[in-house]
Amino acid sequence: MFPVDLPPVDETDLRLASEQYLLLLESQPKGDDWFQSTKTSKLEITARNIKWLEVFEDNQTRCSILALHPSDDPTQVLALYLHGSWWCVSDVMRTSCKSRTGLLPVQSFMERLIMFLLSQVVEKTSEEEGLFSLHPRTESAKLLWRDGQAVGFYTVKHKGTLCDSWSIRCYLLPVLDTVLVRKSWRRKGLGLKMLVDFCSSFPSEEVLGISVPLSASMVAVCRHFLQLNEDQRDRLYEVEAPGDWTQRRNIWLNIQLSRY
Known part of the structure; x- marks a missing residue:
């Protein structure tokens, strides 16, 4: 174990x-x-x-x-x-539990520790110093498990949660905040899998957000996702906190206008 x-x-x-x-x-x-x-x-x-x-x-x-x-x-x-x-x-980073596979909600301290290792320790190079900040202990997240090991995770800022600890601003829509896939597991469709899971987790929300700025790899994932899912093109926005309409930019439109 x-x-x-x-x-x-x-x-x-x-x-x-x-x-x-x-x-x-x-x-x-x-x-x-x-x-x-x-x-x-x-x-x-x-x-x-x-x-x-x-x-x-x-x-x-x-x-x-x-x-x-x-x-x-x-x-x-x-x-x-x-x-x-x-x-x-x-x-x-490993597990012996066969049922621990796919995307699973982060609940225990040890799962949060694995998130910490993925973002702060594992395969981190000097150029990536400071790329990811530490996450709050109550951050809503899912770990992605494959072949008995943690290979990635994503975090979500839920609508109504505080944007930060020093103001009273709250998010006005669910926002996909951090997406991480281990280097050895990239180009296998896992980023797309996490974006699909995020969008399907909020079926009643008319608009969903992704935190700015979008990396080149995240833009590629969004392009692929929106090419496959035309019904999501008016639903997915790049947002700044807290995400009112002046802080939202439609991702599909920006892709078409080559703004990334």
Whole structure:
């Protein structure tokens, strides 16, 4: 079993267990704890190659997890301390549950942690620094599971939810906010699958939004989707928060006018 398959973990309990582990590690002799980073190499675990990672962006209690990194590169994340042991990042992203497949709502802390890894850690390059911001812990989202691993996710700003934590503005329509597919799984129609799922989730809404700005890959997904679904062409808009009519631009029209 993998972390996402184990009994739910409370954020406070996770933090306390991590703090206790760190205190124990600092008190024990050097060379007592090692992590098998690959089949042929292992890394000594010391307080010098452990850091705290902040998981969420909101005004609630901070949620940090312990991460293990190479001694010479603190920007890398090799493993996370969960359920009393170290798990390599690739295993945190996996599941042994056969029913966990396709797009499923994000509900548990561990599923939100996987979202964090996808957007902040996995396959991230220096050029993508800051491409995705941290998500609030209550963000509405779905994870995409394929072949026993998480390969992407999308998030939604629901109509009526606050646009941010420092104002009283609320979204005036459902908005597809973030769409992410792992690089090794791109060009397989998964972005299209998520857009279809988003649009079908709000059958009674006359207008739906996608957050600005649209990336080139998202424009390509929208073009394909709207070519296949003519009835959605007057329904899908690129929007700025909160999404009133002056902040909406019809995506199909902008594609036809070559504005992207």
